[in-house]
Amino acid sequence: xxxxxxxSKELADCSASPPAGMSITLASDSDVHKWHITLDGPVxxxxxxxxxxxxxxLPTDYxxxxxxxxxxxxxxxxxxxxxxxxxxxxxxxxxxxWKPSTRVQSVLEAVRALLVEPNxxxxxxxxxxxxxxxxxxxxxxxxxxYVNKYATGPVxxxxxxxxxxxxxxxxxxxDATGGKAQGS
Amino acid sequence: xxPPNTPGEGVPAAGSSPPxxxxxxxxxxxxxxEQEDGRSRVAPPAAASPIPSIxxxxxxxxxxxxxxxxxxxxxxxxxQFASITTSLESTSPPRPSLSTDQSTRPNRPLFYDHQALExxxxxxxxxxxxxxxTPFYLxxxxxxxxxxxxxxxxxxxxxxxxxxxxxxxxxxKDHDIYQTRVINDQLDRLRVKCPNKGCDxxxxxxRLPAHYSRQCPFSMVPCPDRECSxxxxxMNADPDKACLHRETSCQYCSATVMIADLDSHYDNHCAxxxxxxxxxxxxxxxxxxxxxxxxECPETEVHCRWHPYxxxxxxxxxxxxxxxxxxxxxxxxxKLTQARLDDRAVIDELKGRVSTLSSRLxxxxxxxxxxSRPSMxxxxxxxxxxxxxxxxxxxxxxxxxxxxxxxxxDYMLAQFERIETNxxxxxxxxxxxxxxxxxRQLNDTMRLDGLISELQSKIGVLGMHTTWLMNVQRQSxxxxxxxxxAGGPPAPEMSTGNSGNAGARMxxxxxxxxxxxxxxxxxxxxxxxxxxxxxPRL
Numbered sequence: 001x002x003x004x005x006x007x008s009k010e011l012a013d014c015s016a017s018p019p020a021g022m023s024i025t026l027a028s029d030s031d032v033h034k035w036h037i038t039l040d041g042p043v044x045x046x047x048x049x050x051x052x053x054x055x056x057x058l059p060t061d062y063x064x065x066x067x068x069x070x071x072x073x074x075x076x077x078x079x080x081x082x083x084x085x086x087x088x089x090x091x092x093x094x095x096x097x098w099k100p101s102t103r104v105q106s107v108l109e110a111v112r113a114l115l116v117e118p119n120x121x122x123x124x125x126x127x128x129x130x131x132x133x134x135x136x137x138x139x140x141x142x143x144x145x146y147v148n149k150y151a152t153g154p155v156x157x158x159x160x161x162x163x164x165x166x167x168x169x170x171x172x173x174x175d176a177t178g179g180k181a182q183g184s
Numbered sequence: 185x186x187p188p189n190t191p192g193e194g195v196p197a198a199g200s201s202p203p204x205x206x207x208x209x210x211x212x213x214x215x216x217x218e219q220e221d222g223r224s225r226v227a228p229p230a231a232a233s234p235i236p237s238i239x240x241x242x243x244x245x246x247x248x249x250x251x252x253x254x255x256x257x258x259x260x261x262x263x264q265f266a267s268i269t270t271s272l273e274s275t276s277p278p279r280p281s282l283s284t285d286q287s288t289r290p291n292r293p294l295f296y297d298h299q300a301l302e303x304x305x306x307x308x309x310x311x312x313x314x315x316x317x318t319p320f321y322l323x324x325x326x327x328x329x330x331x332x333x334x335x336x337x338x339x340x341x342x343x344x345x346x347x348x349x350x351x352x353x354x355x356x357k358d359h360d361i362y363q364t365r366v367i368n369d370q371l372d373r374l375r376v377k378c379p380n381k382g383c384d385x386x387x388x389x390x391r392l393p394a395h396y397s398r399q400c401p402f403s404m405v406p407c408p409d410r411e412c413s414x415x416x417x418x419m420n421a422d423p424d425k426a427c428l429h430r431e432t433s434c435q436y437c438s439a440t441v442m443i444a445d446l447d448s449h450y451d452n453h454c455a456x457x458x459x460x461x462x463x464x465x466x467x468x469x470x471x472x473x474x475x476x477x478x479x480e481c482p483e484t485e486v487h488c489r490w491h492p493y494x495x496x497x498x499x500x501x502x503x504x505x506x507x508x509x510x511x512x513x514x515x516x517x518x519k520l521t522q523a524r525l526d527d528r529a530v531i532d533e534l535k536g537r538v539s540t541l542s543s544r545l546x547x548x549x550x551x552x553x554x555x556s557r558p559s560m561x562x563x564x565x566x567x568x569x570x571x572x573x574x575x576x577x578x579x580x581x582x583x584x585x586x587x588x589x590x591x592x593x594d595y596m597l598a599q600f601e602r603i604e605t606n607x608x609x610x611x612x613x614x615x616x617x618x619x620x621x622x623x624r625q626l627n628d629t630m631r632l633d634g635l636i637s638e639l640q641s642k643i644g645v646l647g648m649h650t651t652w653l654m655n656v657q658r659q660s661x662x663x664x665x666x667x668x669x670a671g672g673p674p675a676p677e678m679s680t681g682n683s684g685n686a687g688a689r690m691x692x693x694x695x696x697x698x699x700x701x702x703x704x705x706x707x708x709x710x711x712x713x714x715x716x717x718x719x720p721r722l
Contacts, residue, residue, distance in 0.1 A: 005299050005315045063315055064340055100341050100349040101314035 003062045007032045010104050019108045027157065033058045036072075036157045037108060042116045046143035047075070050151030054111065056104060066098035069111060072157045076139075076146035078129035079120045089124045090114060235651045249556055296379040296396060298334075304375040304386050311370060311479060313337055315349055319374055319389075327360040331354045378402075416444050447471075490514035546594065552599070557619060 011032060014024050021042065027034035037054040041047030053072030059065040071086030079089040091097050092110050123129035132139045298321040311319045315337035322335035331350045333341070341349040342357045372390035380402035387395055396403055401419040406412075409427030416428060428444035434454055436692070441449045450471035463483035469474045477484050481501035488495040489504075497507055497515035508515070556721045 006315075009317050064344055096345075099352065100337070 003060060004032060004056070006063060007058055011035070013103075014108075015106055019105055019112065021112065024163075033060070033062075035104070038155050039108075039112065039115075041147065041151065042112060045091060045116050046140045047077075047115050047147055047151070050075075050147035051152055053153050053155040053157045054108070055157060056107070057103075058104070063100040063102070065095045066095060066102075067104060067107060069093060069107060073116075073155060074146060076128060076143040077115070078120045078123040078125055078132050079114055081124050082128065087124065088114070089122055091122070106164040224314070301379060301389075301392075302377040304377060307374050308370070311367070311374070315341060319371055320367060321371075323364065323371070324361045325364050325367075326353070326355055328355060332364065361704060414442075414444075420444060486513055488514070490518045493518040548600065 011026070012022070018024055021040035023036075023038045025036045026032060026091065027036050035056040035058070037056060039052045039054050041052065042048035051073070052075060055070050055072050057068040057070075059067070069088050069090070071088065074082070074084070074086065078079050081087045088111065090107070090110055092102060092107060118129075118132055120129035120132045128139065128142075131142070185590055188467070198573045199709050202277065236662060299318045301318070303319065313320050313323075313334045314331070315333055318334075320332065320334050323332050324335050324338050325332045326338075326348050329348050329351050331348055333349065333684055338349070338361070339357070342355060346357065347354050371644075372388060375386055376389050376392055378387075378392065378395060378400055380396070380400050383400050383402045385395055401417070403418050404415040405418045407414050407416050407419050407427050407429055408421050408423040409429070411557040412427045412429045414429040420428060429442050431440045432443050432446070433440050434449060437454050439449070451469055454470070458467045459473070460466070461476060461483070463469050463477070464481050466476075480501075480502065482505075484501050485499055486501050486504055488497040489508055490512050493514045494517060495512050497504070497512070499507070536713070686704075
């Protein structure tokens, strides 16, 4: 009850003035706990021109527990698992760092900031982090390739579809090791 | 989001006697306060004095006066601590609950979800809890960093991690939290809507508990039947009526339903609860059929709306609407009749006014005749009519000329105006005279005032003289006596003194002490200068 009240309030705020480059919808009208966000790749970053789907799941005891934010669209990023789960490593969202006073809006802005400036010191994909540190041009090229491959069409939010498309077209990547998602 | 007042929320534990809801609420509120008090009590002495967090609910007579009042035993300190811990561990935070005492009071009190309250008008965002994003309920402030949260929100956050939910400063839930009264007062002034569905009452937040628990007709209250453990909307809780929680069988389906729930059963759940109207083909809730036929059904035959005015058209409601829309002839008649009635009312009012005016006119004519009769001697004799009277009597001062005055009424009006102006002049004169009178009175009074003050000062001087003379006499006597005994000098304290407040001391001190204003002159007197022998001049 309490969480619903706060969530619907935040949803109203976010819909009224969404963060830059984002649009927010509900996964289903009856459930305010699952948000679908379309995020335009920040201009000036390697992800410019891409459209990424983000899924925000708010737990029932939100705001006491952090929301879970995942990428529905695959992305080449040191802090996002390079598989269909799309888990994000964001300090703000870690249970021991989460503060009940943090709002979804600031979480979304943090995610966007993460695209502008990846954080290779706390990576989920250490290979990409190393590449980001050592060979920025190569990283940018790879990121752009992922954007062209996955993040150009209309955004789909169903993770199953994303997984299917990943298996069908992007099988060459061969890095879909889901176990890494919890590594960080 | 379920409505805050679903029966499920108010359903008590089974097998309990129904206590009074009001008492229950207060008990529960007190429990909340004690809990806060207990919290403050364990705080270090630097803490502000514990403040009850919930505004005192005004004492009002319980709604069910025939029930004996329940007296709640004051909780012991151990019990308070128990309540603190239990409520800190409870998962439904905003409800202060005295869980240890639940066995004796199984009925849940009238509670609403504070975070679901709707506020009327905007409120200051600083009054918003950063956790639940609603205006604070039982606000608590952290001592270490000064952040404020609802008691329940903070409690839950601290359960997870004992740090401030904003800046992660460590917080001891027993020592580092206190209340701020000013925030409470501000919150109390916010206007909220009653959370009950159907009730549109709006009041300040501190009055809502009273409204909700005592007045709101949509609140769930215990059934007036003391044997019954159910709750019922207050509106339907009539002590004279039998308990509505008996089960009865639905008259349409085979289900057994509580009498209190019959209406909602008919509307929503009754098997085959809808039926086709016998006249039109629309599907109607069976229970609402009568109302449908009386007001809605397009097939029911009805009279024209203007039937009372003579329209005899009679037919289906649908055609009747068409008939009326096309313009029933009798509508015009109805409107005319209405207009005539309105006019009649105006006419009646005017008639009344005319009659009062004419009676006043008569009265004035009588007066005039009475006044003019003495000077009527020279006229030709008994006047034929009032009109003649005027002709003859007013001739001397203001000749009445039927040619000059259009009619007798005009003449009367002119006279009347003249009298009125005279009266106005007289009033002015009276005012003027009054003013003169006042002025003169004022002048006289001022003169008298001067005289009186002069006299007062003279009396004062006379008093001084008397004192002076008495002193002189006393001294001379003393000198004589001293001369007779030792021949010593006069009393030394006479030589000091000031010359101020001459007349003030003469009543009491002046007789006991030597007169302070005199000594310099007495010295000069001793030196033999003649001027000092005279009393002070006026």
